[in-house]
Amino acid sequence: MFSWRATTVALVVGASIQAAPAASAVGGNGATVPFVEQEAESAAHNGTKIGPDYTQASLASEASNRQAVTLDGGGEYVEFTLTRPANSIVLRYSVPDGSQGTIGVYLNGGKVNNLPVTSKYSWLNTGWIPGQKIHHFFDESRLLLGRDLQTGDRVKVQLDGGISNITVDLADFEQVAGPSTRPANSLSITDYGATPNNGSDDAEAIWQTVLAARSQGREVWIPAGTFEVNRPLAIDQVTIRGAGMWHSVLHSNNPFNNGGQVQGNIRLHDFAVVGEITERNDGQADNAYHGPLGTNSVISGLWMQHLKVGVWTMSGTTTNAVIENNRFLDLTADGLNFNGRVSDSVVRNNFLRNTGDDALAMWSLRGADVRCRFENNTIVQPNLANGIAIYGGQDITVRGNRILDTNALGSGIAISNQAFIYDGTFSPLAGTTTVADNTLIRTGAMNPNWNHPMSAIRIDSYDTEITSPVTVTGNLFQDSPYSAIQVVDGGGQGRQVRNLRVDNNRVDGVGTVVVQIETTGVGDFSNLVATRVGTAGSYNCPYPAGRPPFTINAGAGNSGWDTQWTDCGSWPPVNGGTPPTDGNLARGRATSSTGYVQVYQPSNAVDGDPNTYWESTNHAFPQSITVDLGQPRSVSRLVLKLPAHWGARTQTIAVEGSTGGAYTTLKSSAQYNFSPNTTVTFPASNQRYVRLTVTANTGWPAGQVSEFEVYSS
Template sequence: MPRSTLTAALLVAAVACGLTAPPALAASSAPVPKVTRAALDPALVAGRGAAVAFDEQEAENAATNGTVIGPDRSAYTLLAEASGRKAVRLAPGQHVEFTLPARANAITVRYSIPDAPGGGGITAPLDVTVNGGRRTSMTLTSQYSWLYNQYPFSNDPGAGLLHPDWWITECACVPAATTPPPVIAKPFRPSHFYDEQRLLLGRTYRAGDRVRLTAPAGRAAEWTVIDLLDSELVGPPKVELRAANVLAFGADPTGRRDSAGAIEQAIAYAKRKRLKVYLPPGTYQVNRHIIVDDVTITGAGSWYTVVKGREVALPEPAPDGSVHTGVGFYGKPAAEGGSRNVHLSGFAIEGDVRERIDTDQVNGIGGAMSDSTIDGLHIRHTKAGMWFDGPMSNLRVTNTIIVDQIADAVNFHTGVTNSSVSNSFIRNSGDDALAMWSEKSTNAGNTFDHNTVQSPVLANGIAVYGGTDNTISGNLVADPVREGSALQVGSRFGAEPFAGRLDITGNTTVRSGTYELNWNIGLGAIWFYALERDIAADIRVTGNDFLDTTYNAIMLVSEWSVKDLYAITNVHFKDLRVDGTGTSVVSARVKGSATFENVDARNVGAVGVNNCGSFGFPATGSEFSLEDRGGNDGGWLAPWLLPNTITCDDRPPVVPPPAPSPW
């Protein structure tokens, strides 16, 4: 495709992404700062999600002479991937100004700028001033964003279909089997638009001071979209005096020379002397895996100590199929016994992953780590933030931030037991943000507790694929974009069966329930998917809040091809609050049963229960039954719906729900 055609195509993509907005708003005086959590009043999510050190402010609530864009939840748009589904577009010379709600000396800016016409990204400055004082320039980049096409995606906006033999919604056909072949607009399905940058401001500012972000004129970017700003008071660097300091072994804190060998020498020395390894403030270049076992590595804090590397092409594929390596801290493989007693804390990991190659081991943390802890890390631009391949046991991940991933943020894969992720913050994962995947060997006794997940671009906020006696509790999940939703319980991907008990307790979801392109239907905020076997464990969904759900709050579904083979049973819903659904409270598209007790609902867009069962439509009623255990308020579970009245509307009209409010 000629470059001029590509440029025009990218402009078309920008239109699709929500950048043809109304005329710019007039500048206004600085408003009272509006701190939100996942674009909600914090009172609506009190006690849910991670307790973080920063205050989050949405750009659409700040003062600007740019243009507020949104809301829109349609996939492949900048609006859908924005927190709260709104953002601010700046033309060159325009600004958005945030008022600090508390003392701060550091900010994080979530933004998007255009791709290069031929893909690969551009860079552009963003000016930062506080109270109109000294100007600092951040360098924004789109080199880690703007993916296109079908899974596993392309960096080329001009690429043809990666899988012309797949059915696609755009033509409602299989292109390779269609005569004549359909014309598919390019770029096809642009996505993964956002990135974020952190900046230490050099001094501490007071509550009420104004942070202005300006897109300067004469820059490469035709527009800049600002989604939000996090402001934080970062403490001084942590110092470890009794430790193996990597500087003593030749590590370069300027990042100019590779420090992998020096860090490994420090690890070997620390293990002999039973010391910690200390990474002082600085940027350390590491372009391969550091293997860790029976060692403690600590930095000065994730704002001060950065371990950063390039993605490196291997001369030939590794035995595991990897064709690249890159920065990462890896436990030994489980086949070699795994690692134990690994403790990592207080530093950042910055990768250089710009494409998705599923066989590549280019994750921030990997391998097997038992009896280990990971605390206070900041991970970005790796493939998966953390991917653990068991068997392994007793890992604790706490107080960690994982952003801007090509794939998952954390995946407990294959035989991970008695492990947890808690009080951690995840934004802009390229696949499931938090996943327990019991492939080949079951996961058991694990917990994802009080984490915040925002804007997973693909798949689910939190997913459990098989396993025994696991818990999902106290989490906040917001704004999933496509091919998944906030919470999923799935019999798929070759997972071992669910057994024992699965508790999904005290979570809040907001603006979830995406549109499933392949099925041409909307998903639930929580959805159960029986694809490869029955789901029959004791599953308790208790005390959850489903807010502003795009389609239905609860979905139980099976694939059409196996609808007569598999069922979902023994699921118990209790003490739930459903505030706003575009369609129904419950959508049943599978055979089986569930119980409901003290499920309160309001602002329901259609009938309370959309019961299709397994689409056999027998005279005896739906193949899916609901049991009313009392206390179900709001009229959604009317007596005439019980136990199995067929109320099937395959694609019911959607009534956008109102914004959530106090119950």
């Protein structure tokens, strides 16, 4: 679901799957999967690395880890070294719009096959979004290698011609078991006329098998092969089982569609549903499974790709459903949506990558979702909207998930009272909503509707006040490009959020603030520990202006976010939409100087580029350059740099600091040899402003610094 309306301008406008932390008390590991994912930028290659980039609709921003490798000439390659035995590859890639071809696959130096690649299912147009309209650049292709490879073997993908260029994001390597054998108590679809791999429609044969299996109390068996299903089948009280998600394939845009109430006991196991959806059309049920599931249904071990949605439940009730161990890949809308009237159901241990909207959603329209759980799922690169979204519902739990690299319009997790359809049937949040033990990495995004940032976790009273308890506990936030926790009324009316409890969370890297509050209400915050904070600890500016600020009841154990951005007329600078990653507190900060010549302005010293530099007014010592860290920070070390190709020189420099008043001496004037870098250390103290004063330079009659780096230790 889209989580913001473009028509409501409401807020103050501002500017590889990683391993879980080994010893962290917070966060979740996500899904347990049978494959190993390897990032192209970390593998051997002779291509061009792109990224990291967080800009909407840039190629690198849609890559896992925001980085990838582009191959744009014959013979360019990426070579992966296996860390576990495997006999298959899934390649995530992007090719230019309108192109298709192959990329060569080499094992230990020898070519074994070509892997088909195409732009057919990518380069989608989302015309209703401001800014860049085209997105969804990546797709995935899979291949059984035909042999068992061992740890240390090398798998290379190489541009051999036939396609102009390709950007390789990552590869998954898996030891795929052979096809399962037919269960004894089953009827095969081939016995009723289905023929694999010949392109003919097998829908009627499958339907006749379903009818016979139900009447005889047997299962439906889908053997290895690809079967065409050109019309949807309404199924109920039946088990359909395949030989494995790599072996049994239903080629269909919507093989299963229950338009009304069903009894349940629907069991779908171990096959793939691969469609041909190239554009999103919300008037079509282009989903692997569409409709209610009744009671006690299970969907397990499915591979769902090139569809609109994997599983969308609506038009009836669903109770005690289990959705587990599935892969949702390259979809134009949601991965899964519990669209109202779902109770006591769980979605767990699923892997989702490259969905076109919310990866996992509950939307309590025309009946509440009650006591449902999203647990231990892994979500990578939801292209639009959120990783996990809860729109209303009662006693909902989001626990143990791992979410990485959200893009435009998306938080990692959204807890929201946004109805989307205003027919009076939406059920707002009730009972207790629990968001616990999740890991969110590089989540949150710039909303292109207003150029306004959205956080890793968002609590949103969009259409209705949030008055029932919401608990956010035990979560780990890593490298959030903007903020970690946001409390907001996305509808712009200042609706309250009350009964919010934030406890025992860890924040490691934010680009702006730890807590971003833009509506009224009250919440309890304790044991929220933050490091590598971008601009300030919090931003508490309700919209519309004039509303009382949100009340933060600060309990015990908080640290690292005690400063506040107090100018509600401006949004804190966002450091380019990326968190500080190397501990350099000065990177991207505001600077000033006593003077500079030509284009050698003081901001060059904090731009991360050692080849650009500040040069003071010549022949006019002393000269100073000052960096504003945005808030008082503990500082005790400077690294000062000059361009590497310059000759060595000695500058005489004094270091001073200030929290906003008079400056004090941090390091008395001394000579420092630049060849080309030098380090200055001094006793740790809290300073907001750090100033260098240069009184001599043996290499030039001016103060010169290409990088002015400030560290806490």
